[in-house]
Amino acid sequence: MMMMMMPVVRLVGILLTLLLLTLSVSPAEELQLEDRKSWWKLGRKELNSALNRRLNCNVAKNVIVFVGDGMGVSTVTASRIYKGQKKGKAGEKGYMAWERFPDAALIKTYCATQQVPDSAATATALFCGVKTRFTSLGVAAEVETDDCAASLDPSNQLSSIVKWAQDAGLDTGLVTRTRVTDATPASLYAKSPNRFWQCDGALGEKGKGCKDIADQLVTDEPGRNMKVILGGGRFPMGAGVEEPTSEGDCARGDGRNLTQEWMTNKTLEGFQARYVTTAQQLKDTDAKNTDYLMGLFADDHLPFVVQQKADVPSLPTMTRKALDILKKSREGFFLLVEGGRIDHGLHINSPFAALEEALDFENALIEALKMVDEKETLIIVTADHSHTLTISGYPERGNDILGTTGDLEALDGLPMSTLMFANGPGFDGTFSVEEGKVVRQDPSQKNPRDLNFRSQVTVPRELETHGGEDVGLWAIGPMSHLFHRTHEQNYVAHVMAYAACIGDYTHQCKHPPHAICNRPRRRTRPATRQPDVRDNMVRDRVVGEGNDFPTADASFLRQLDLEEEQLVRLDKPLVMSPRAQRRRQDPSLPTDYYHGDL
Incomplete structure (x- = not known):
């Protein structure tokens, strides 16, 4: 009797998965699938941006590192999709x-x-x-x-x-x-x-x-x-x-605060x-x-x-x-x-x-x-x-990045999660023993937005590597x-x-004469302060003359907003930068001369 019930249970699970996919995947008309013209415009826009790239050769007054x-x-890709889906968009x-x-x-x-x-x-x-x-x-x-x-x-x-x-x-x-x-x-x-x-x-x-x-x-x-x-x-x-509860809390033993x-x-x-x-x-x-x-x-x-x-x-x-x-x-x-x-x-x-x-x-x-x-x-x-972390299983655009893929071609007939890991604690929630056989559990029956949920994995470990x-x-x-x-x-x-211009590069802050940045580096520090060795290195950094780094037409954040509003819009014709134009006219110029504008 149990053997007869197993296929029925799995069939119900598959049907439920398909129903959830129907609800979560946007129809083509809602996704507004792009025609070839829109993709062509998007490519031109990206190329236009690259051709008009200007290099910033200033001295960095500040440095911020985000780690x-x-x-x-794969985490960046998944985050990108998740971000869009939280806003009601496809995300990809x-x-x-x-x-x-x-x-x-x-x-x-x-x-x-x-x-x-x-x-x-x-x-x-x-x-x-x-x-x-x-x-x-x-x-x-x-x-x-x-x-x-x-x-x-x-x-x-x-x-x-x-x-x-x-x-x-x-x-x-x-x-x-x-x-x-x-x-x-x-x-x-x-x-x-x-x-x-x-x-x-x-x-x-x-x-x-x-x-x-x-x-x-x-x-x-x-x-x-x-x-x-x-x-x-x-x-x-x-x-x-609070009082430490484990050795991992790393409590002090010397009584110092x-x-x-x-x-x-x-x-x-x-x-x-x-x-x-x-x-x-x-x-x-x-x-x-x-x-x-x-x-x-x-x-x-x-x-x-x-x-x-x-x-x-x-x-x-x-x-x-x-x-x-x-x-x-x-x-x-x-x-x-x-x-x-x-x-x-x-x-x-x-x-x-x-x-x-x-x-x-x-x-x-x-x-x-x-x-x-x-x-x-x-x-x-x-x-x-x-x-x-991997992203796999051929999910359609708009499919919940935290959900299952809808790909029922797995040999066990079960759906698979889009996001899975090679190893980790999720193993216990991946496989179980039924009728003396190791079988994979159906991930569509669990809530991936529960903090206690663990994605399916291949190798058991206390923590994923x-x-x-x-x-x-x-x-x-x-x-x-x-x-x-x-x-x-x-x-x-x-x-x-x-x-x-700090550390070992305080005194080694010059550009070679043939470098891409063949213009003096402008230092944007207050003029009232006393000059120091870094100022001298900046003055002497480059052999040659040129223009300061140009002011952008719009801030980076404003550009981001425009891209989200009109991702495929191309307002201006494709324009080649002056330096790239000169390179086209004179192929004898060295590669380093034009590389920075492309």
Whole structure:
């Protein structure tokens, strides 16, 4: 009897899936399928934009890096579709804000020891300019994991973009939805052979003689000089509100409250400092009268966006306050903004949690774009690594990106989820044993917008792993065109330093005479300040003459709005830039002469 019932149950499941697909997939007329003319116009518009590209060769007064932790290419694609569907549109034809930046590249994420890296090694590459070993922070690959003595050797320690910026007089800060001592933010200031040494209680025997990461943030350079520190992680700082419940909470054993020490030190140094723990306290902080700001809004990581509490500020809110403070610097600033819980959503096989985090991350970027001038601010959006998320199954346009594909050609006759993982905790919800056989469960019978939902996976693991493929990088602002092909991850730090004329590039800030930027770089710093070595390098940077970077006809955000309103509209005829025209007329000109305009 049971054997007869099984096909019936599966048939009912298939019919229910088809009904749901009928309701969720927009008919062709509602999707307004484009004719060939509209696609042709869209292609012409993209080409027109590329032909009229102007390079920004200014010195970057400011540098902002947005790191979507774990935000691989498939996650960006899924986020783009999810974003559109939340607005009642098909989604596939839209963009995340950063995808319309003028420059993009692929970044190779492997670390010194692993094909598939962790966030400590990748962040060290991003911000220190050197690849290192798995789980290491701010130390060279010669330092073995847990080798405290070797990590204390100055010859093995790496300096970061934050130190370079501070040495040049720039203000610095970090904003994250994870602990401020977690791998990505810690790479800015810590030197540790183990990313998990976030509190003294985690050091153990192997860590004796080393400072924990939280201690380094408060007492060592460059951490103690950072003007803005916003995120989670009160436990490692000895300032937890609740009692720790597990070893992973990383509670302090020395009885120190590092937030109090931080406040005391800043006060003794004569600064106006503020420590806040709620969204309201952050809102009430007067940026004009605040020199240093530390905000820790959770004992551990901040809650997922889909679990957001009223007393916890959003990533856009924290980003806005950080910029309110950092923008006061006449010399400029460096800021890291991390969407750290994108990674956590993927680790638990929850696309819903991860994509909501990605949209929050995008909103933080949009807030920043409203507050800075891209003519003087280099903005980079990238990921530190990818995950094993895939998009598959031939779903139709308009199909719920969190749902099933409608492809019933699987050998078991069941639908498949559009978003699946290679491994992770979702295995238990993928397969079950019936009548002594392992069978796949029907994903259409579950709610993918339930935070407890886990996507189907192939290999069981307590947590899903990272992915090893290249990740995307998008950039706008001074020297953003230096991101132009597939790069090693450590290259990113070198571009940031060169664009801002800091670090090793303070005295190596010139363009070769044949370079694309064959015009003097304009520095947009106040004329009242005393000239320094960076000013001299900017004056001497380029041999030759040329025009300053032109002012755009419309802001980047306005261009985004226009694209959303009329995606295929082509108002102007296809026009070739003057430099490209000269290249067409004189093919003998060197390639570098015209490359930047194409």
